[in-house]
Amino acid sequence: MKTKLQQYIGITRMVAAIVLLTLAVFPAVAESDKAETAAADPSAVMYAQAMPWEKFLDGARVQREVWLKNAERAAPSDLTSRFKQAGEGLQLLIITADWCPDSANSVPYIATLAAAAGVATRVVDFRTGKAIMDAHRTPDGRASTPTVILLREEKEVASWVERPASLQWWFLDKANELGEEELLERKMAWYEWNRGDDAMTEIVMLAEKTAKY
Numbered sequence: 001m002k003t004k005l006q007q008y009i010g011i012t013r014m015v016a017a018i019v020l021l022t023l024a025v026f027p028a029v030a031e032s033d034k035a036e037t038a039a040a041d042p043s044a045v046m047y048a049q050a051m052p053w054e055k056f057l058d059g060a061r062v063q064r065e066v067w068l069k070n071a072e073r074a075a076p077s078d079l080t081s082r083f084k085q086a087g088e089g090l091q092l093l094i095i096t097a098d099w100c101p102d103s104a105n106s107v108p109y110i111a112t113l114a115a116a117a118g119v120a121t122r123v124v125d126f127r128t129g130k131a132i133m134d135a136h137r138t139p140d141g142r143a144s145t146p147t148v149i150l151l152r153e154e155k156e157v158a159s160w161v162e163r164p165a166s167l168q169w170w171f172l173d174k175a176n177e178l179g180e181e182e183l184l185e186r187k188m189a190w191y192e193w194n195r196g197d198d199a200m201t202e203i204v205m206l207a208e209k210t211a212k213y
Helices: 004-039 042-049 053-059 064-071 077-086 107-117 130-134 165-174 180-194 197-210
Strands: 090-096 120-125 147-152 155-161
Touching (some): 042 090, 042 120, 042 155, 053 064, 053 120, 064 107, 090 107, 107 120, 130 147, 180 197
Antiparallel strands (some): 147 155
């Protein structure tokens, strides 16, 4: 029959074994959690923290009339149908600023199209989204607004930055030929004429390219 001392020693050894097992298990769990966090797509993490498009629009103050006017245009039915078909499981993360002319003349059209097609859209301010912008630069190497990220299954699949391609390449080509005032005037005239058609078309094309039909 065991003495009380022997019983005490046996209990002590059992507790020590449990503690050792616990110490062995919990660090592994912690490392696993760190790995999952590290593997998470930064754009998906940002999307989870972003605000709905409607909230951003309601809070826009600079160029407010331009934002509201452009948001009132109904999305073209053909683009809406295409975006709806390609938009299953798609999410848009838009990094923007209300003072940005390129944003005010593209983002409202893109967001209106997304709403019509049932594609979830969220917005973050350029300060919050700086790291995402830095990772998606313009052809001449600038981080810029707007930056639009397309997500599927919490993974980035495509991006669209600053301006429609036709305007972007014209602007970069003429930047050293025209004065700043004339360059801006022509750019804004193009936006007024195009009314978001190229921006919406390019977003739809990116959605179609990344769709899983």
